[in-house]
Amino acid sequence: RKEVEQDPGPFNVPEGATVAFNCTYSNSASQSFFWYRQDCRKEPKLLMSVYSSGNEDGRFTAQLNRASQYISLLIRDSKLSDSATYLCVVNGGNFNKFYFGSGTKLNVKP
Amino acid sequence: NAGVMQNPRHLVRRRGQEARLRCSPMKGHSHVYWYRQLPEEGLKFMVYLQKENIIDESGMPKERFSAEFPKEGPSILRIQQVVRGDSAAYFCASSPQGPTNTGELFFGEGSRLTVL
Numbered sequence: 001r002k003e004v005e006q007d008p009g010p011f012n013v014p015e016g017a018t019v020a021f022n023c024t025y026s027n028s029a030s031q032s033f034f035w036y037r038q039d040c041r042k043e044p045k046l047l048m049s050v051y052s053s054g055n056e057d058g059r060f061t062a063q064l065n066r067a068s069q070y071i072s073l074l075i076r077d078s079k080l081s082d083s084a085t086y087l088c089v090v091n092g093g094n095f096n097k098f099y100f101g102s103g104t105k106l107n108v109k110p
Numbered sequence: 111n112a113g114v115m116q117n118p119r120h121l122v123r124r125r126g127q128e129a130r131l132r133c134s135p136m137k138g139h140s141h142v143y144w145y146r147q148l149p150e151e152g153l154k155f156m157v158y159l160q161k162e163n164i165i166d167e168s169g170m171p172k173e174r175f176s177a178e179f180p181k182e183g184p185s186i187l188r189i190q191q192v193v194r195g196d197s198a199a200y201f202c203a204s205s206p207q208g209p210t211n212t213g214e215l216f217f218g219e220g221s222r223l224t225v226l
Contacts, residue, residue, distance in 0.1 A: 043217035102152030
């Protein structure tokens with residue numbers, strides 16, 4: 001079983017739509033969770049960390065469900081510039097080992 | 111530029127040659143990670159190093175691949191006798207040590223290897 005699993009998509013949505021991605025992880029001892037964004041042929045960049053209580057940054061909301069071992073990312077009022085691949089990243093119990101999901105591709109259309 | 115520096119950005123090799131990819135972590139970072147990304151796929155963990163130590167190489171192919179992070183100088187990912195299947199983007203990331211580690215990885219722009 002993979003450490004981190006994501007739906008690869010693509011998710012094709014119109015501008016202004018709300019879209020949600022989920023990600024599941026296998027190691028119940030995982031301590032830290034992140035969403036990264038990767039544009040085509042670019043390096044991944046941190047979008048936001050995911051805290052146990054859930055957290056919001058503008059149009060982006062991240063939530064963690066430890067009991068079910070999944071994290072989610074909600075994007076409201078999608079913009080064309082949100083088109084990218086979103087990577088779920090989990091720290092595998094050892095604070096310095098990170099596991100990446102294969103990414104969910106989002107295409108926001110005009 | 112205080113970010114993670116990778117070079118070369120693009121490297122072309124013929125089958126059987128050697129490829130050396132270099133990574134200088136951010137200033138103050140002592141943890142380096144190498145990831146490989148095949149076209150249209152996610153990042154695959156290869157190796158995690160600290161200065162002069164390989165901490166976890168569970169993602170490294172058993173043959174032809176090696177990595178080091180010497181006391182002085184950049185981390186190097188070495189691929190011997192390259193084959194076409196080694197064509198990929200190789201990303202290096204770094205993180206700081208100790209209590210300043212927020213868990214965030216800082217990535218370089220990647221080295222794109224093409225094997226002819």
